[in-house]
Structure formats: C-alpha cells, structure tokens
Amino acid sequence: MNPPDFTLDKIKFATDESTFDKAAVLYSKGKVTQITEGIRSYSGIVLGTKPYRVSVEARDFRYATCDCYLGKRDTLCKHMIALALYVVKDGKPLSDGEAKSISTPSCSGIARPISDEELAESKEQVAKAMRYIKPYNGPSRTWEASQNSLEEGCKRLSVIITELPVTQDMAKLLVDMLLRLDRKLQTGGVDDSNGIVGGFIQEAVTILLEFARLDPTCKKAFSKLATASTCFGWEEPLVQLIEN
Numbered sequence: 360m361n362p363p364d365f366t367l368d369k370i371k372f373a374t375d376e377s378t379f380d381k382a383a384v385l386y387s388k389g390k391v392t393q394i395t396e397g398i399r400s401y402s403g404i405v406l407g408t409k410p411y412r413v414s415v416e417a418r419d420f421r422y423a424t425c426d427c428y429l430g431k432r433d434t435l436c437k438h439m440i441a442l443a444l445y446v447v448k449d450g451k452p453l454s455d456g457e458a459k460s461i462s463t464p465s466c467s468g469i470a471r472p473i474s475d476e477e478l479a480e481s482k483e484q485v486a487k488a489m490r491y492i493k494p495y496n497g498p499s500r501t502w503e504a505s506q507n508s509l510e511e512g513c514k515r516l517s518v519i520i521t522e523l524p525v526t527q528d529m530a531k532l533l534v535d536m537l538l539r540l541d542r543k544l545q546t547g548g549v550d551d552s553n554g555i556v557g558g559f560i561q562e563a564v565t566i567l568l569e570f571a572r573l574d575p576t577c578k579k580a581f582s583k584l585a586t587a588s589t590c591f592g593w594e595e596p597l598v599q600l601i602e603n
C-alpha cells in the first residue's frame with residue numbers, strides 16, 4: 360500500500376478526542392476490513408453497529424465518505440478515522456502512546472535546568488503551532504475550517520506545553536505565548552466565538568500557577584502581565600501572585 364500524505368499526528372491534532380478514541384478502539388479491535396487501494400484513495404468496510412462502506416483520500420483523511428448516519432451528513436465519523444488509522448499504520452498495531460488522544464494540557468511537574476538550545480527549540484515549536492491560530496476572513500463555508508484550525512493549533516500547543524520543564528525561562532515563554540494569543544483575539548481577527556482559544560488560555564494559566572508553586576522564581580515572569588489589558592482578564596490569578 361502507498362503511504363498517504365497525512366500522518367498519525369495530523370489525525371490526532373485534527374480530530375476531536377471522543378471520535379479519535381472510538382476510532383482507535385475500532386481499529387485496534389480489527390474492525391477495519393477489506394481494505395483496497397484506489398487512485399490516491401483507500402476504501403474499506405468498517406464493522407460498527409453495521410458494516411459501513413468507508414473511503415478516505417490520500418491527500419487528506421478529511422476528504423472521506425461513510426454510509427453511516429454521520430457520514431451521510433458530511434460529518435467526520437469514527438469509521439473514517441478508523442480507516443485513516445489503518446492507512447497510516449499500514450495495518451500495524453497502535454502503541455499505547457499512539458492510541459492516546461490529546462486532551463487538556465498539564466504541567467510536566469519537572470523542575471530542572473535547561474540549555475539555551477532547549478529553550479530556543481521550545482520557542483520555535485510554539486511559534487510553529489501558533490500559525491494555526493489564524494484569522495478567519497473567508498466566506499461562511501470556511502468558518503468551520505477556521506475553527507478546526509484553531510482547535511488544531513491549541514492541541515499542538517497543549518502537547519508542547521505539557522512537556523515543558525518548570526523554569527523561569529519556560530514560564531516567560533508561556534507568558535509571551537499567552538500575550539500573543541491575546542493579541543490575536545483582540546486585534547488579530549481571530550474569531551473565537553466557540554471559545555476554543557479562550558479555553559486554552561485558561562488552561563495555560565492553570566499550568567503557570569503550578570509553575571509558580573513548584574518554582575517561586577517563575578513569578579518574576581508574570582511581572583509584565585501587571586500592566587497588560589487582556590481580552591477577558593485571564594491574567595488576574597497570576598498578577599495576584601506577584602502582589603502577594
């Protein structure tokens with residue numbers, strides 16, 4: 360089988376948790392059957408409540424069809440994702456890490472010194488993920504695509520920040536990331552009416568509170584928030600920490 364253009368990461372970053380988890384179970388239980396390869400596409404029968412006929416395109420698993428209830432309404436369903444998983448893994452089993460979806464970010468809890476290279480690399484990763492948080496300025500039919508991009512950006516950022524060691528430099532990086540996200544919401548034209556980015560900002564603030572608890576010198580990184588005027592006052596719990 361020829362490999363597709365998409366990767367396992369791409370599937371994870373672009374699929375909601377519950378759909379991904381259900382698809383990973385279907386795939387792991389051998390419910391993806393009779394796979395055939397077409398021209399830049401794959402088809403198969405996925406055994407759900409009934410056998411469903413599913414196909415995905417090699418360029419993007421979101422160009423997919425399925426004859427289940429959701430698929431008929433052009434909604435990405437677990438059967439499409441299960442077939443996409445088969446295709447990227449070429450039928451091989453998913454490891455425990457691979458089968459895990461991306462949920463909310465958390466604090467690594469690891470306080471250790473970091474090198475300049477490590478800091479530079481983390482900055483670059485954050486900058487790359489930030490590109491998915493982009494303004495919506497197209498016609499209404501691409502509004503959903505723009506929301507998906509926001510979600511993908513926040514998932515990518517979640518994975519990155521969950522791995523950051525707890526140091527003052529990393530706290531500074533997180534504060535800068537939050538201020539940039541805030542600017543994107545306030546003046547950058549990002550339409551966050553679904554609250555995807557706002558929710559992520561609040562989770563990141565919780566992580567920074569944990570940073571300050573584990574390493575009190577991290578509070579120094581919060582000082583630039585004291586004069587910030589943010590979109591919904593998310594910085595307040597952090598500013599309170601410097602004042603106390």
Ligand SMILES: [Zn+2]
Binds near residue numbers: 426429430436439
């Ligand atoms: Zn389906």
